[in-house]
Amino acid sequence: MATTALLVLDLVGTFAFALNGALIAVRSTRLDIVGVVTLGMITALGGGTIRDVFLGALPPATFVDWRYLVVAAAGGLIAFSIGHYLERIYGAINVLDAAGLSLFAVTGALKALDLGFGPLQAVVVGGITGVGGGTLRDVLIRQVPAVLSSGLYAVPAIVGATVVVLADVADTRGPVAAVGAAAVCFAIRMLGVHFDVNAPFPPGRPPAESS
Amino acid sequence: MATTALLVLDLVGTFAFALNGALIAVRSTRLDIVGVVTLGMITALGGGTIRDVFLGALPPATFVDWRYLVVAAAGGLIAFSIGHYLERIYGAINVLDAAGLSLFAVTGALKALDLGFGPLQAVVVGGITGVGGGTLRDVLIRQVPAVLSSGLYAVPAIVGATVVVLADVADTRGPVAAVGAAAVCFAIRMLGVHFDVNAPFPPGRPPAESS
Amino acid sequence: MATTALLVLDLVGTFAFALNGALIAVRSTRLDIVGVVTLGMITALGGGTIRDVFLGALPPATFVDWRYLVVAAAGGLIAFSIGHYLERIYGAINVLDAAGLSLFAVTGALKALDLGFGPLQAVVVGGITGVGGGTLRDVLIRQVPAVLSSGLYAVPAIVGATVVVLADVADTRGPVAAVGAAAVCFAIRMLGVHFDVNAPFPPGRPPAESS
Known part of the structure; x- marks a missing residue:
């Protein structure tokens, strides 16, 4: 797959997560410009940094390549500047989060394949790349991470990573497969948010009433 | 020491921590199968991943070797499936946590020695391997980590790691020393839980009444 | 710049952060000696460890070099021993935190330059080194990290790192520039604490009344 296409998808995911993290910070009171931009950058760059630790690809691309730093800071x-408009758009925060999740799940899995890891590892690292930034964000603002509490958060990331790994195995890898896999992940995530879908609950322990 | 014996101990520790983390997740309401298994896997694989960052042994064995991933997911x-039975067993959560702590403290220290680190580093990394997974678990579910709040949590891990390092210095390294050191750690941890033992409190600041 | 001077500054920063983290732990009830020392060591060694992950310089110097471990444990x-006296000194916790922040921002940036990273990366990693340990500390004791909530926390670190990087570009690098840059960072941080300065708040969202 063209390295350029992969880079573009990765930067779009970085931008989406930076907007998302910063919007969530804007919604919190008492965070000034530094806090807002910092939370945006951690959300945007956290997943790729954790990915590169798992892949042994240090120093992480998110740090070495100035484009990631600049795109994350810009987001x-x-x-920060127009967040009070953006957050009035119904669902903007969820859409941006789903976009970052989808793009990072796919680009994370592809980077693992590029470095010679097996299909299982590629799927796992795709999932970690997708959920990593949002998990750091949630820990820092003291929420239970979405990956634990939100029915369909890890599942779409793993499905998206699996689709792109299967395409690679079937020798049909390329930008089309990557975008298609990200679209599948995005669709599952947004359906999960819209219908509040959850995976099965533990037996003998009915889910709580709406919390 | 036979690499196989070390691997077996490491996988048993992985299984114990996966059960422990998932049982704690089951006890929390509103976590579905994905949240339960995810918390189990993070608890099981977190300590070894942090260990390999400190040892510069990336990519981490917990990620490269599929057996760790499979054992953690299985736990x-x-x-998830039979947690509502397991958690009725008095102390199951504590026993599993002590088992993971003990086995990881020993295998972490041995891995450091194998890679040529000194005794001090081996003891430190043994302690980190033992407490790392549980600390990530506690941060994610928003509890003060046991390593800070619970009297004897880091101490048994450090004792266990020290025993196995001393055995290595005394040239009596082997599976027996490893299992013995883990047993010492396990015993101290369980006694600490049973009698609610704490290390000394800061002078001029009497411990709070039972919290 | 003399490696020895850099090491001394780094060890002083380690000591300041160890005192700070342990004093904050002492202020919390129900933390015994192990919890206090552990939080001190994590605060002291966390920033340098994260720095070395970003620089791909693993295993981290904070772990390999026994002097960091010993200084952090001593702090x-x-x-723990005399914390109930120390914390009566007005502002001791804030002064120690500002000292650790300043020294680590400068030594972190210099280490990045030494390893051949560019100026942007050196400034970023200086900032991360400065705020990393305190951020881990705050996450573990369940506070919103200062880097997000406190007006001037990341800013002085970035300014200090920028000063030392500019001195390097201008070929006037040396112990004097390093200490000067740290002093600038320290002064900005302490002024920020004293006057409760914050960076600008998001438009359309006036800062909350004093929280």
Whole structure:
């Protein structure tokens, strides 16, 4: 797959997560511009940094390549400046989160394949790349991470990573497969948010009433 | 020491921590199968991953070797399926946590020695391996980590790691020393839980009444 | 710059952060000696460890070099022993935190330059080194990290790192530039604490009344 296409998808995911993290920070009171941009950058760059630790690809691309730093900072600054408009758009925070999740799940899995890891590892690292940034964000603002509490958060990331790994196995890898896999992940995530879908609950322990 | 024996101990520790993390997740309401298995896997694989960062042994063995991934996932799924029985067993959560702590403290220290680190580093990394997974678990479910709040949590891990390092210095390294050191750690941890033992409190600041 | 001077600054920063983290732990009830020293060591060694992950310089110097381990443990033990005197000194916790922040921002940036990273990366990693340990500390004791909530926490670290990087570009690098940059960072941080300065708040969202 063209390295350029992969980079573009990765940067779009970085931008989406930076907007998302910063919008969530704007919604919290008492966070100034530094806090807002910092939370945006951690959300945007956290997943790729954890990915590169797992792949042994240090120093992480998110740090070495200035484009990631600049795109993440720009997303955070834009959300700071016009966040009070953006957050009135119904679902903007969820859409951006799903976009970052989808793009990072796919690009994370592809990077693992590029470095010679097996299909199982590629799927796992795709999932970790997708959920990593949002998990750091949630820990820092003291929420239970979405990956634990939200029915369909890890599942779409793993499905998206699996689709792109299967395409690779079937020798039909390319930008089309990557975008298609990300679209599948995005669709599952948004359906999960819309219908509040959850995976099965433990036996003998009915889910709580709406919390 | 036979590599196979070390691997077996490491996988048993992985299984114990996966059961433990998933049981704690089951006890929390509103966590579905994905949240339960995810928390089990993070508890099981977190300590070894942090260990390999400190040892510079990336990519981490917990990720490269599929057996760790499969054993951790299996532990999480078993706890999900029959967790409501398991958790009725008095102390099951504490016993599993002490087992994971003990086995990881010993295998972490041995891995450091194998890679040529000194005795001090081996003891430190043994302690980190033992407490790392549980600390990530506690941060994710928003509890003060046991390593800070619970009297004897880091101490038994450090004692266990020290025993196995001393055995290595005394040239009596082997499976027997490893299992013995883990047993010492396990015994101290369980006594600490049973009698609610704490290390000394800061002077001029009497411990709070039972919290 | 003399490696020795850099090491000394780094060890002083380690000691300051160990005292700070342990003093904060002492202020919390129900933390015994192990919890106090552990929190001190994590605060002291966390920033340098994260720095070395970003620089791909694993295993981390904070772990391989026994001097960091010993200085961090000593700081924690001293704060445990005489913390109830120390914390009566007005502002001791804030001064120690600002000292650790300043020294680590400068030494982190210099280490990045030494390893051949560019100026942007050196500034970023200086900032991360400065705020990393305190952020881990705050996450473990379940506070919103200062880097997000406190007006001037990341800013002085970034300014200090920028000063030392500019000195390097201008070929006037040396112990004097390093200490000067740390002093600038320290002064900005302490002024920020004293006057409760914050960076600008998001438009359309006036800062909350004093929280």
